Amino acid sequence: MAERRAKVMIRRHSAVTRITHWLNVLVISALLLSGLQIFNAHPALYWGAKSTFADPWLSMKKVEVGGEPRGVTTIGGHSFDTTGLFGWSGPEGAREQRGFPAWATVPSWRDLSAGRDWHFFFAWLFVVNGLVYWLWGLVGGHVRRDLLPARDQMAPRHILHEIVTHARLQFPKGDEARRYNVIQKLTYLSVVAGLLPLMLLTGLCMSPGFNATVPWLIDLFGGRQSARTIHFLSASGIILFIVVHLILVIVSGLWNNLRSMITGRYAIDVEGDRP
Amino acid sequence: MTVDRRRWLAGASAALGSLWLVGCDRLATNPTFTGVLKVAEQWTRHAQRAVTDRNALAREFTPADLSRDFKANGTMRPGDPAYLALLAENFESYRLTIDGLVEQPLSLSLAEVRAAPARTQITRHDCVEGWSSIGKWTGARLSALLDRAKLKPEARYIVFHCADTLDPTATDGAGVYYESIDLIDAFHPQTILAYQMNDGTLPVRHGAPLRLRVERQLGYKHAKYVMRVEAVASLDGLGRGKGGFWPDRGYHWYAGI
Numbered sequence: 001m002a003e004r005r006a007k008v009m010i011r012r013h014s015a016v017t018r019i020t021h022w023l024n025v026l027v028i029s030a031l032l033l034s035g036l037q038i039f040n041a042h043p044a045l046y047w048g049a050k051s052t053f054a055d056p057w058l059s060m061k062k063v064e065v066g067g068e069p070r071g072v073t074t075i076g077g078h079s080f081d082t083t084g085l086f087g088w089s090g091p092e093g094a095r096e097q098r099g100f101p102a103w104a105t106v107p108s109w110r111d112l113s114a115g116r117d118w119h120f121f122f123a124w125l126f127v128v129n130g131l132v133y134w135l136w137g138l139v140g141g142h143v144r145r146d147l148l149p150a151r152d153q154m155a156p157r158h159i160l161h162e163i164v165t166h167a168r169l170q171f172p173k174g175d176e177a178r179r180y181n182v183i184q185k186l187t188y189l190s191v192v193a194g195l196l197p198l199m200l201l202t203g204l205c206m207s208p209g210f211n212a213t214v215p216w217l218i219d220l221f222g223g224r225q226s227a228r229t230i231h232f233l234s235a236s237g238i239i240l241f242i243v244v245h246l247i248l249v250i251v252s253g254l255w256n257n258l259r260s261m262i263t264g265r266y267a268i269d270v271e272g273d274r275p
Numbered sequence: 276m277t278v279d280r281r282r283w284l285a286g287a288s289a290a291l292g293s294l295w296l297v298g299c300d301r302l303a304t305n306p307t308f309t310g311v312l313k314v315a316e317q318w319t320r321h322a323q324r325a326v327t328d329r330n331a332l333a334r335e336f337t338p339a340d341l342s343r344d345f346k347a348n349g350t351m352r353p354g355d356p357a358y359l360a361l362l363a364e365n366f367e368s369y370r371l372t373i374d375g376l377v378e379q380p381l382s383l384s385l386a387e388v389r390a391a392p393a394r395t396q397i398t399r400h401d402c403v404e405g406w407s408s409i410g411k412w413t414g415a416r417l418s419a420l421l422d423r424a425k426l427k428p429e430a431r432y433i434v435f436h437c438a439d440t441l442d443p444t445a446t447d448g449a450g451v452y453y454e455s456i457d458l459i460d461a462f463h464p465q466t467i468l469a470y471q472m473n474d475g476t477l478p479v480r481h482g483a484p485l486r487l488r489v490e491r492q493l494g495y496k497h498a499k500y501v502m503r504v505e506a507v508a509s510l511d512g513l514g515r516g517k518g519g520f521w522p523d524r525g526y527h528w529y530a531g532i
Contacts, residue, residue, distance in 0.1 A: 033299065041404040049336070049399060051406040053344050107303035108296050112403065113525035114303055120532065121315040208401050209531025212491045213327040215334055224399060224407050 010178060012266035017142065020133040021261055027129060028238065030122040031199075033106035035235060036099070037115030043087070043099025045232055049223030057229070060087040062097040069095070123203065130196060137192075146180060147189050153182040171252045177268040187241070195237050202231040320529040329459050333490035336397040341473060342408040345400070347480040350452065353439035353500055361438075366484045371468070375434070375505035378425035385470065385484055392419040394467050402494040403526065412488050414469030418462040420504070426458075430506035433461040434513060435487050438500035441520060449514040449523055454498040455507075456489055465490045468501060493530035495521045 013021075044056035056074075060082070063072040071087030073080045083089070089101035102108040106118055137143040152158060162183050165171070172181050180188070204210045205218045205227035221227040249257045260266035302308050353359070361369050366385055374380040383391075395413040421433070434455040442450035460466055468485045470477050477483045482499025489496050496519070510516060515523035522528040 038405065042402070042406050044406075046406075049340065049407065050342050050409045051344075051346070053346065053406070103292060103296055106299045108300050111303075111525075113521075113527075114309070116403075116527070117309065117312040117315070117525075118303075120319060121312040124315050124318055204532075206401070206405075207323075207532035208333060208399075208493060209323045209327065209491045212331040212333050213323065218334075224401065228405060 006270045007267045008270050009265050009267055011264050012260040013264045014142065015264065016132065016136045018261055018264060020129050023125070023129045027122050027126045030106065030118055031126060032235060032239065033104065034115045034118035034122065037105040038112065038119060039232065040099040040105060040110060041112045045229045046225040047222065047229060048225055051225055060099040062088045127200065147185050149182050149185045153185070158182065169251050173269050191238070191241055195234050195241070198234045199231065202227045202234060206231065316527045316529055319532055323531045324459070330464060333398055333465055336399065336409050338397065338411070340397065340409045341411060345408040345410050346406060348402060348494060350439040350441050350499065351480045355438055355440055358438040358500065362479065369484055371485060371501070372503040373420060373424045374503070375507050376427040376430035377506050378427060379423065381424050388415050388468065388485065389470060391415040394465065396465055398465070398488070398490045400494055400497070403530065411473050412467065412469040413471035414467030414488060417466045417468060421461060426506050429508045432457055432507050432510055432518070434505040434507055435498040435501050436503040436505060437498050438502050447515070452498060452500070452520045453514060454487065454496055454520065455510055455518040456496065460489050460491065463491070491531060495526065496530050
């Protein structure tokens with residue numbers, strides 16, 4: 001008997017998930033671009049409460065090498081030539097000294113006060129959007145139902161199996177596709193419950209006003225310059241997530257994924273012999 | 276991938292990239308959009324004021340935490356002739372003026388400022404650029420000076436007029452540094468006019484003879500080279516009307532974040 005393949009449409013994403021997701025796309029893009037603008041005002045990172053200007057753990061600067069300006073990025077004592085990308089970038093002949101290049105900041109030219117205006121406006125939207133998502137996620141059951149791994153998914157054998165099939169870019173089909181797989185769940189959880197709240201808390205800790213309000217929080221991160229460093233690293237983690245997320249969205253069925261995040265409807269293959 | 280296709284892809288991504296840049300930059304220069312962004316400053320100020328006790332202190336550190344490389348920003352050495360004359364005679368004839376909406380205007384010598392109720396604190400200085408340095412400051416408590424001058428009930432802000440011209444190219448007279456704070460910060464226990472830094476006389480690059488310390492805000496609020504303290508009802512008519520040298524140039528007046 002020929003294998004009969006049927007497509008079944010399921011409702012995958014609720015309206016709240018879809019709206020907060022696309023708002024987050026907009027808000028986080030603005031926060032990343034304006035955040036790099038702010039970083040560029042002092043493209044160096046430190047640990048502890050204060051800056052040790054001669055010894056940042058990360059810096060991007062312009063250095064003259066044999067009378068030739070080069071962009072040099074230093075991480076933990078190791079220096080890399082990053083001309084054109086970090087430290088010294090821009091079109092040939094019109095290069096300028098800046099941490100991140102023009103295409104990675106908003107506005108593209110150097111303007112700290114404008115970058116701050118963007119950052120703090122979108123930070124408020126980020127907070128409101130996040131509150132709506134979490135309130136609905138906890139009260140409406142999205143977090144428990146869709147994000148917390150089910151007991152069977154946490155079996156070591158299952159996790160190992162998921163890692164192996166993921167590495168081969170094979171994704172669950174049939175009934176298993178009705179829910180997020182365990183790697184998906186743990187990744188989404190670490191973003192919505194880990195990285196995103198961490199961005200907010202470390203961001204607030206860079207505020208001298210907020211430090212006076214909640215003095216113990218900045219100690220938790222090891223001081224203001226540590227908070228700035230963790231803010232940067234956490235943002236890097238978000239960028240890494242976005243890149244991997246976009247790749248997986250494409251390879252696991254771009255149109256189906258896109259449709260599900262726009263209309264909520266997601267098609268799964270149900271094989272004929274396993275109705 | 277064929278060369279043609281690769282070239283096409285490179286072209287398409289370059290086109291998309293420049294579209295992206297142009298789009299963001301057009302928004303960044305649209306006055307309606309940038310005006311909307313500015314409302315967040317008020318949300319932040321109201322939120323911070325609402326959740327913070329008005330006398331909540333900024334963290335104070337120990338001598339072991341002091342920065343040995345405390346950075347100076349803005350004016351490093353004012354070129355203004357009046358200031359240079361004062362500097363040449365070690366501020367002998369310097370007078371701190373306290374006036375505006377006060378019952379009892381004051382004109383104090385440095386010795387009189389040093390004799391006023393003082394406070395010493397080791398605090399972290401956070402620059403708007405992102406760096407921090409820790410320093411020890413001793414200075415006259417602004418609240419005590421204002422109590423002596425007796426604010427009139429209509430006073431709402433305290434303005435600090437400085438000796439340094441930071442922007443000599445300003446043709447509208449707004450090139451001289453100034454800053455302003457509200458009465459909550461003006462009467463905060465850590466708000467002082469510092470004449471000592473790290474147990475020594477305040478150096479010129481850090482604002483000699485007097486600089487403001489307003490510890491719950493960013494560095495640019497900490498006006499250096501303070502000559503005159505003025506109580507006002509409104510910030511209109513000062514500089515370009517935004518209440519400070521940097522606020523006049525796009526930065527937030529409330530620099531609590």
